[in-house]
Amino acid sequence: MSGRKRSRKREFGSVRKLPSGRYQARYTGPDGMIRPAPDTFDTQKAATEWLVEKQAEILRSEWIDPDAxxxxxxxxxxxxxxxxxxxxxxxxxxxxxxxxxxxxxxxxxxxxxxxxxxxxxxxxxxxxxxxxxxxxxxxxxxxxxxxxxxxxDDLIRRSPCRIKGAGQDTADERPTATLDQVFGIAAAIQPRYRLMVLLATFAQLRFGELIALRRSSVDLDEMEVKVQRSTNEMEDGTQYDDDPKSKAGKRSVSLPSALGPDIRAHLERFVPAGRDARLFLGPQGAIPRRRNFNRVWKAALDAAGIPAEMGLHLHDLRHTGGTWSGRGGATLKEIMARLGHASPRAAMIYQHATKDRDQAIAAALDVLIEEARGKTED
The missing domain is CATH 1.10.150.130 (Tyrosine recombinase, N-terminal domain)
Known part of the structure; x- marks a missing residue:
């Protein structure tokens, strides 16, 4: 028996005892390469059991190249x-x-x-x-x-990301401005941005959507604003226009007719001639940047007496407008249509509200605007 080999042959793979006394398991993978176990084993039985599991992976087509x-x-x-x-x-x-x-x-x-x-x-x-x-x-x-x-890509057998609920966004509730505060900010901000405050609230537009608007985006006869593009800013300061965040972002939003005079005054005073002229430009004729606008915004909040601890952002006016639209009788789907949100639970991208109903929402907002203006003028 002196000629007995230390390596023991099996139908699948082999186990051999090393000089250290531990056992090594090896097998031929589906790619024809000899594959050793990543670790050695205390016993021959443990090494054999590892080979059995590896063979089962191959039979179930679950084998993954350990080098990949x-x-x-x-x-x-x-x-x-x-x-x-x-x-x-x-x-x-x-x-x-x-x-x-x-x-x-x-x-x-x-x-x-x-x-x-x-x-x-x-x-x-x-x-x-x-x-x-x-x-x-x-x-x-x-x-x-x-x-x-x-x-x-068959690089791992199972994802290590298994924490239930870890991907759910639990953002804190954002503040909602009152209509008096909205008009206070609109009156206090630089005049060229007054309409931006009003459209952020009563058309529920994002900052990028607002500064992408052109003269042709506003239809004063229909009292409607068409959102087709959004202006984005890269970390290096580069600005470019692109489609909104989702397909639902491309939308037409009915405007309260009470905003008509504000829009006409803004077009006459601040917007260059031509259909493609931007609705909002900075004092030097440049496209507004978030960082620069934030300074203008904070100054307006201070002037309007909005407490800093409220933490109100321009983006929060979207929520304000959505809240008041809801109070005007809009359904959840209709509010989502105005906000340009897509429902992740729906089979379709989004079901838009009807134009007649959207105009009814704008009419309801009209009443609220006139009431708020009446308070500020008294």
Whole structure:
């Protein structure tokens, strides 16, 4: 028996005892390469059981090349962003979130080595560092999407992102301005931006949608504003026009007829001739930038007596307008149509409100505007 070999042959793979006394398991993968187990085993039985599990993976077509997932998470994430069909601003946003919140902890780890406990620890560390829950939820969604693609690419067997509810956005409730506050801000802000405040409230437009408006976007006969584009700003300051965030963002919004005089006065005083002339321009004729406008906005809040602790942003006027539209009798779908939101639960992209009903909402807002103006004039 002195000629007995230490390596024991099996129908699938082999187990051999090493000089250290531990056991090594090896097998031939579907790609024809000899694949050793990543670790050695205390007993021959443990090594054999590992081979049985590996053979079962191959039979179930669940085998994954162990070398394929050794790329670092950071490298794979960079490739993931590059290969996706993203708008420029979204691409920059993904890259920024990866750089600031994900790669510092997970970037150097092997893609197939990231574990659920590590993901939980990463999320807990962000929250402990004071990162807001909406930001943490957004980053978790990005992380989950990257690992979902890695799963489709057969680089991992199962995603490590398994925290229930971690991707849900639980943003704090934003403040709602009163109509008196809206008109107070409109009166206090630089005159060239007065109409911007009113349209943000009563047409529920976003900042990017507002500054993308052209003279041709407003139909005074129909009292309607057409939203077709949105102006975006990159981190380097570059500005460009693009489609709104979703298909529902392209919409026509009926305006309260009480805004007619405000629109006409703005067109005459601040908008150059020509259908393509922008509705809103800065004092030097440039496209407004968020950072510069925020200074103008804060000055208007101070002048209007809006307390700083309220934390009111221009974007909050969308919520204000939506709230008052609801009080005017609009249904949830009709409010969503005005806001340009798409329902993630609906089978279709969005079901728009009828034009007649949208005009009725604008008429209801008319009554509220006249009441508020009456108070300020008394």
């Amino acid at each position: 997932g050794t790329i670092t998470f950071g490298e794979y994430a960079a490739r993931w962003v590059k290969d996706r069909d993203l708008k420029p601003r979204t691409r920059v946003e993904y890259e920024r979130n990866l750089r600031l919140h994900i790669k510092p902890q997970l970037g150097e780890k092997a893609l197939n080595g990231v574990t659920p406990p590590q993901v939980r620890a990463w999320r807990s560390a962000l929250l402990a560092a004071g990162v807001g829950r909406p930001t943490v939820a957004k980053n978790y969604r990005i992380l989950r999407a990257i690992f979902a693609t890695a799963l489709d």
